[in-house]
Amino acid sequence: MRQRISLLMVAVVLGASVAAPAWAEEDDEAHGGMPGQAVAFSKKLGNCLACHAMPGTKGEMAGSIAPPLIAMKLRWPDRAKLRAQIWDATAANPKSVMPPMGKHKILTDQEIDQVVDFIYTL
Numbered sequence: 001m002r003q004r005i006s007l008l009m010v011a012v013v014l015g016a017s018v019a020a021p022a023w024a025e026e027d028d029e030a031h032g033g034m035p036g037q038a039v040a041f042s043k044k045l046g047n048c049l050a051c052h053a054m055p056g057t058k059g060e061m062a063g064s065i066a067p068p069l070i071a072m073k074l075r076w077p078d079r080a081k082l083r084a085q086i087w088d089a090t091a092a093n094p095k096s097v098m099p100p101m102g103k104h105k106i107l108t109d110q111e112i113d114q115v116v117d118f119i120y121t122l
């Protein structure tokens with residue numbers, strides 16, 4: 001009986017850790033506080049959260065019409081390509097609904113570099 005209970009507890013604990021993505025519980029220290037995070041999260045600037053979920057959000061509502069910004073270094077080993085996607089998403093996909101942040105001067109070049117620095121930590 002005792003063994004049964006502990007097995008059950010292990011299952012519950014395992015289940016809980018599978019259900020919650022690691023980054024949801026992770027402290028913000030790793031990527032929080034970077035200037036690029038403020039630019040990405042700000043509704044007046046990048047407003048990336050309108051469309052993309054990403055780690056580091058604290059109760060902000062994140063959209064789901066675009067891919068979640070996770071494992072960026074792994075998925076975008078070429079930083080220049082990642083920057084280009086943010087500078088002008090319509091270059092890769094002319095029908096993209098993602099605002100061409102650089103081309104339309106929504107963000108300055110410096111802000112785009114900061115955003116890339118930030119999302120490269122995700």
Ligand code: HEC
Binds near residue numbers: 097119
């Ligand atoms: C209005 C919605 C919208 C906003 C705002 C937006 N994006 Fe996107 N983004 C998209 C969509 C949709 C895609 C999918 C590819 C496409 O259609 O261009 C995308 C693709 C991407 C990609 C490549 C997808 C991948 O696999 O990682 C990156 C990187 C990206 N966006 C970063 C950003 C960043 C950083 C911001 C804020 C500065 C931002 N986006 C703001 C809609 C948006």
